[in-house]
Amino acid sequence: MILENEVFGRYLRGRSPEEELRRLEGQQKRGEILNKFGNVKMSDSISTTAVRQAALLKLATHEMVSDQKNEKPYTVSEAVGGWRKVGENYKTDNCVFNSHRGELNGYNLFMKATDETLSDSVFDLERLLVDTFGKRYGVELEKAVISGNGNGMPHGFIHDADAVAAAGAAVSYADLEKLFLTLDAKYISRSAWLCNRDTFAAIAALADAHNNSILTKKTSIDDDAPDGYLLGRPVYFATLPPEKPVAFGEFSHYHIFEGPMFVERLNELYADRGIVGFKFSQLVDGKLLKADSVICLEM
Numbered sequence: 001m002i003l004e005n006e007v008f009g010r011y012l013r014g015r016s017p018e019e020e021l022r023r024l025e026g027q028q029k030r031g032e033i034l035n036k037f038g039n040v041k042m043s044d045s046i047s048t049t050a051v052r053q054a055a056l057l058k059l060a061t062h063e064m065v066s067d068q069k070n071e072k073p074y075t076v077s078e079a080v081g082g083w084r085k086v087g088e089n090y091k092t093d094n095c096v097f098n099s100h101r102g103e104l105n106g107y108n109l110f111m112k113a114t115d116e117t118l119s120d121s122v123f124d125l126e127r128l129l130v131d132t133f134g135k136r137y138g139v140e141l142e143k144a145v146i147s148g149n150g151n152g153m154p155h156g157f158i159h160d161a162d163a164v165a166a167a168g169a170a171v172s173y174a175d176l177e178k179l180f181l182t183l184d185a186k187y188i189s190r191s192a193w194l195c196n197r198d199t200f201a202a203i204a205a206l207a208d209a210h211n212n213s214i215l216t217k218k219t220s221i222d223d224d225a226p227d228g229y230l231l232g233r234p235v236y237f238a239t240l241p242p243e244k245p246v247a248f249g250e251f252s253h254y255h256i257f258e259g260p261m262f263v264e265r266l267n268e269l270y271a272d273r274g275i276v277g278f279k280f281s282q283l284v285d286g287k288l289l290k291a292d293s294v295i296c297l298e299m
Helices: 002-013 018-025 030-051 055-059 125-147 173-182 185-190 197-204
Strands: 061-064 071-077 097-103 105-114 162-165 192-195 215-217 228-230 233-237 246-249 254-266 275-288 294-298
Touching (some): 002 125, 030 254, 055 192, 055 233, 105 125, 125 254, 125 275, 173 246, 173 294, 192 197, 197 215, 197 228, 197 233
Parallel strands (some): 162 294, 192 233
Antiparallel strands (some): 105 275, 192 246, 246 294
């Protein structure tokens, strides 16, 4: 595996022809070769960097899927059962499947580097690709996971989640309490709040009957720590739209289905200018599989 990663690193710098990858793996398709040697180390690093860009990506469930068939059903069911006397039949009649027929969507990024930069042995090309592709992909994936229309992109959870109408033009303490109490109790123990930054500031100004702030702000410098606490549950920033600025629930029921990731060197595209291109490709889909697990506040 170390040899394979070294070969892929040389390939990115133009020092190892693609044929060397072929000799390691035998006669396979270009995509399979780049997938194997590119994904072993670099794709894991890019995925980790992407997830760090948004709390929602940490809260969601990530599933790796094959691209052998682009459209496929993703099906889950509740765990069901009941008490019975020994010898009686098992009770499975109320086992209902939640099905989503997903289609992996392609997301692509491009970047360029000069030949002089790539010839510098001290320059950390792999780190640059991981940071550049990972950060941008994470930002764009969060937007799609929240409000994507499902047409060539993931299906955003705000389109499927239950909704509670706000009482007025601004978010109130009563609205937030209603959101909290409306969520099914089975989701509370793993629940979290998501809100955009403007709404966070508005919530921070709200007080309870004893004139105490209802929001406890972040005190830890840990990047993974919540941005605050509201009604005992963690609050995280998210790019929610103004019409649905707050969401509450168990976001692990939003599933992100991730197919193969590729990082490729583009030798010919900018060759006349002494520039080399790099392409990032990720196949991905997303869907909230339990609509009642998340509730949005609708303005």
